[in-house]
Amino acid sequence: MFDVNHEQELSKRRTFAIISHPDAGKTTITEKMLLFGKAIHVSGTIKGRGSGKYAKSDWMNIEKERGISVTTSVMQFTYKNILMNLLDTPGHQDFSEDTYRILTAVDCCLVIIDAAKGVEERTKKLIDVTRIHNTPIITFINKLDRDSREPIEILDEIEKELKLNCIPVSWPMSCGKNFKGVYHIYDKIVDLYKYKFFKKNFLNLDSCSDNLIDDYIGTDLAVHVRQELELITNIYPKFNKEKFLRGIITPIFFGSALGNFGINHVLDSLIKWAPSPLYRQSDKRKVNPQEKKFTGFIFKIQANMDLKHRDRIAFMRIVSGQYTKGMKLKHVRIKKNINISDAFTFLAGDRISINKAYPGDVIGLHNHGTIKIGDTFTQGEEIKFIGIPSFAPEIFRLIYLKNPLKQKQLKKGLVQLSEEGTVQVFRPILNNNLILGAIGILQFDVVIERLRLEYSIDAVYKKVNIILARWIKSDNHHSIYNFKKKYSTYLAYDTSNSLIYLAPSIANLNIVMTQNSDIFFDKTREQ
Ligand code: G4P
Numbered sequence: 001m002f003d004v005n006h007e008q009e010l011s012k013r014r015t016f017a018i019i020s021h022p023d024a025g026k027t028t029i030t031e032k033m034l035l036f037g038k039a040i041h042v043s044g045t046i047k048g049r050g051s052g053k054y055a056k057s058d059w060m061n062i063e064k065e066r067g068i069s070v071t072t073s074v075m076q077f078t079y080k081n082i083l084m085n086l087l088d089t090p091g092h093q094d095f096s097e098d099t100y101r102i103l104t105a106v107d108c109c110l111v112i113i114d115a116a117k118g119v120e121e122r123t124k125k126l127i128d129v130t131r132i133h134n135t136p137i138i139t140f141i142n143k144l145d146r147d148s149r150e151p152i153e154i155l156d157e158i159e160k161e162l163k164l165n166c167i168p169v170s171w172p173m174s175c176g177k178n179f180k181g182v183y184h185i186y187d188k189i190v191d192l193y194k195y196k197f198f199k200k201n202f203l204n205l206d207s208c209s210d211n212l213i214d215d216y217i218g219t220d221l222a223v224h225v226r227q228e229l230e231l232i233t234n235i236y237p238k239f240n241k242e243k244f245l246r247g248i249i250t251p252i253f254f255g256s257a258l259g260n261f262g263i264n265h266v267l268d269s270l271i272k273w274a275p276s277p278l279y280r281q282s283d284k285r286k287v288n289p290q291e292k293k294f295t296g297f298i299f300k301i302q303a304n305m306d307l308k309h310r311d312r313i314a315f316m317r318i319v320s321g322q323y324t325k326g327m328k329l330k331h332v333r334i335k336k337n338i339n340i341s342d343a344f345t346f347l348a349g350d351r352i353s354i355n356k357a358y359p360g361d362v363i364g365l366h367n368h369g370t371i372k373i374g375d376t377f378t379q380g381e382e383i384k385f386i387g388i389p390s391f392a393p394e395i396f397r398l399i400y401l402k403n404p405l406k407q408k409q410l411k412k413g414l415v416q417l418s419e420e421g422t423v424q425v426f427r428p429i430l431n432n433n434l435i436l437g438a439i440g441i442l443q444f445d446v447v448i449e450r451l452r453l454e455y456s457i458d459a460v461y462k463k464v465n466i467i468l469a470r471w472i473k474s475d476n477h478h479s480i481y482n483f484k485k486k487y488s489t490y491l492a493y494d495t496s497n498s499l500i501y502l503a504p505s506i507a508n509l510n511i512v513m514t515q516n517s518d519i520f521f522d523k524t525r526e527q
Helices: 004-011 026-036 056-072 097-102 121-130 151-161 212-217 219-235 241-245 263-272 404-419 442-455 477-486 506-515
Strands: 013-020 074-079 082-087 108-114 137-142 165-168 170-173 181-184 189-192 202-204 249-254 295-303 312-320 327-331 336-340 344-347 350-353 362-367 376-378 395-401 424-428 434-438 459-463 468-473 491-493 499-503 520-522
Touching: 004 013, 013 026, 013 121, 013 263, 026 074, 026 082, 026 108, 026 263, 074 263, 074 344, 082 263, 097 121, 097 295, 108 121, 108 263, 137 151, 137 263, 151 165, 151 219, 151 249, 170 219, 170 249, 189 212, 202 212, 212 219, 241 249, 249 263, 395 404, 395 442, 404 424, 404 434, 404 442, 424 499, 434 442, 442 459, 468 506, 499 506
Parallel strands: 013 082, 013 108, 108 137, 137 249, 165 249
Antiparallel strands: 074 082, 170 181, 181 189, 189 202, 295 312, 295 376, 312 362, 327 336, 327 376, 344 350, 344 362, 395 434, 395 459, 424 434, 424 491, 468 499, 468 520, 491 499
């Protein structure tokens, strides 16, 4: 049934994440956005700049920061009456599988690119993940107040490396010391950088050929900008919302996060173009946010500070219906009804108990070990949301005990940590080793430290000759049987007993893939 209030709540929500290579300016932009939304009052309130820039020996600092990072995992603020749910994507050393999985829980992504560096490695990886749901992407090219590369060159690189068609929406007027601002192609406005030097901060124009620009930025630059604008309007097509929503094109904005410049254009595009909460696919059907009955899925679990209680927080993205305090929800996997009396949300760096939440919102639940990543909650329906996968690890270590008698406890601890998404654990077919796989290197230190603190286990890890992993699948049992026999040295089981190929080199994997065309080598596995 159509419910006007519910529709209104949906239309005034956006759920997005910011992705970038470390140091491109994600923290600075997040901070400015929160300031725009008045969610924080002083810059620097959120997780330390470049959070995660820890030396290995600072692990306990990470643990201390965990208390804070729980609250910065989801940030809510309002901008022009729209409620923004900004999901934090751990970067730097705290980069992990979480970072990938969070991208499956948002409806739009903002990509930050450093104007001097262009497209960097991690951005490519993260954009790959957004393709699972064809998530719409908005791009902000940052640090124009520094010497930058030619804008067209950066756009070419985005098209080539990220496979996204660029649609410039704003265009920079020079860069570095000469940076004068941007021209907003669609609004026909010149936004002037450091406008206190000018008479006013923006110019409303009929077109960029208006001579008024010359008075502000000088005739030479004005001529150059006009030439560039003529060129780009000929090269790049106009913005097309349908293609944007399918993740084919990306609107491009330029600015300086540090100078708080151009971020309003990005926020405006988020409220104008980014989708309000989208449907999610379950194993049985599509679930629409308009539906009255509550559904949601868990995409992240985070250990809490309070080690005595082994308290964990499970982050649930609401897909449909409405959360109301004290409601009974079915935990589908364990087939149990649970009273949710203490769900909370995150505001201005605090955890706040909530009475109501809607699709697109993320709520935190206390988890005493019964909730796993990928779990679905409903009001009775037996469905399971899909598309919140495990990602093939990118780095591997062999873990072993200082005291071999505790092998059972080690296995138990590792299974629990893997259920939280901290690390993946593999048991080779041919021996009793335990191999850890992660996306970010720091996760291994986190595992060792948490085993010590929470399970009283002293373990160490060492390098192992594996550089890639792929889950093995085939419709043909016979093929799998033969494959297992032939390649047992490289095969292992994960904690869900799925078969995985652990390759010592890219060349090895390529050869095996070519020789076994009836086998699928998957980069992701459904939970
Ligand atoms: P990250 O979260 O993506 O890792 O990047 P972060 O915002 O921490 O920014 C990385 C560095 O780049 C910071 O400098 C930050 O001040 C700077 N920065 C971000 N946006 C801009 C910009 O638009 N222009 C310029 N010139 N610099 C920018 P830092 O020296 O590492 O840190 P701090 O000493 O400034 O705190």
